[in-house]
Amino acid sequence: MKQSWGVRLWRWTIISIVGAYLLVPLYAMFDFSTKPFGFADKGRTFRAWSIIPSQPDLIAAVTRSLITAAIVMALILFLIVPTAIWVHLKLPALRRPFELLCLLPLAIPAIVIVVGIAPLYRWISIHLTESPISLAGVYSMLILPYTYRSLSAALDAVDIHTLAEAARTLGANTSRVIFGIIMPTIKTGIVNGSFIAIALVLGEYTISNILNYKTFQVVIAQIGRTNGNVAVAVSLASILFVLFLLLLIPTKKRRSEVLDVDLV
């Protein structure tokens, strides 16, 4: 399709203005993180980047946050997804209430959830564990709207009733129907949901900061107070890491997979 001069001019003006807005701060992070230390006032140094691995607090926090993300993903896989399928299959009367419950976190900002949940986590830290990993519980609720959306789109695209009936006729038991038959057909929805889980857990600050848990972001903020270059380097590294993960997921293939199932 040939584009007129006007369209092209407009297009590139918009792309360069908005692009500059979004990319200049990212470049500034790189610039800042490679600024020379001490008396040297010239050149570039990657010292801040090279001492990232020797920050014990940081490594511990990343590990904890990744474990938390894994638990959140497990909760999605073994609790939220099966429940969503179960409600779709067997309890049509509960579909509406279930949807409302899943969308509830959209109406409640994280800062409000903290206010309500503070007593619960005070109890947990006294009686059960002080580890930030316990935040997985509230995180799995925070991403509920996103999980639900990608799931319900996937579940609507596939006739799971017929699939389930066929599987039952061939002798599959209930758990086989859910985990072996239906979940593989909607795996793109599940992968998308799990991906959001990683992004959310690595980026969450509000709840962990107010409840005094040392998660990834809280530790970055702490490092930022004493060693700005390193904190900026870590932030940029984590953005690039998440971007890389996102680019790994092919977009075209996913769409056709859902359609294939639809045709069956």
Place this chain on the structure above:
Amino acid sequence: MTQAQYKGTGSATGRTGSRYWRSKTAYLGVIPFLLVSGLFLLYPTWNVASGAFQNNNGKFSTSVLKEVFNSPVARHAFANSLEISAKTALAGAILGALFAWALVNGKQGGYFYRISVALSSVLAQFGGVMLTFAFLATFGFNGLIANIAVKYAPNTFLADASWLYGKFGISVLYTFFQIPLMVLVFLPTLENLKPQWREASDALGGKAYEYWLRIGIPILTPSFAGAALLLFVNSFSAYATAATLINLSDFLTPLQIATALTSETGGANPAEAKALSFYMVVVVVIAMTFYAMLRRRVSKWEQRR
């Protein structure tokens, strides 16, 4: 258990045409989920909702709600929150919609398109500590742009980094994550605009601006407004960015809530935190209701391809 479920579907129950085994025991299947969501979602919601109507001794009263409503500090913070959210939602919606338009007019599925979409989904989540660092590295003291400004334009506001710590500064930061969110929300809408409409307009002799004025903009307005409401809620709820940039409790409502909740100097006031939270939820619920109404109008033409 599965045996019992099979029996339940027999024609004797009279539920012919039911697709597949259904029974009362099926309700047991949602219990684990109900336990978890009850603990981590419904309990905090109830705690805030009921706590807003109690004083600090647990007695029913609306005194705290009234007190907060009439407090000049709370009003100032709330007004700031509303103003910043409205402005950044509008700015983000306009810039994001333009960028989405630029993407749709390019080669879809090309590298530029894919990288832009991936970058948008990363940056839309990019609030808080890292965003603050990015802007301090850009406009803060000794930042990239600030240094350039000091050299070449020492009389502009850019040369003095203190503007970052005010209403304008925080709006610039918020708009940074609003634009990518708008791109993500608005891209599907633009992709589903039917090319036939443009062709029909062209065939009847319409100019480009006439197409946008008479067809494009009117048909996009409801989804644009809905997306803007989503952005409004997004920045209204934001806490982390403001908390890491300027931690002044009377600046924005989320900051005030955090202070009321955690103050270690004896000023902790959970009842006040709950009352403030209640007002925040009221605003969000109103915005989301309008959003749902707009989406319903939109869904008539905007369907998945």
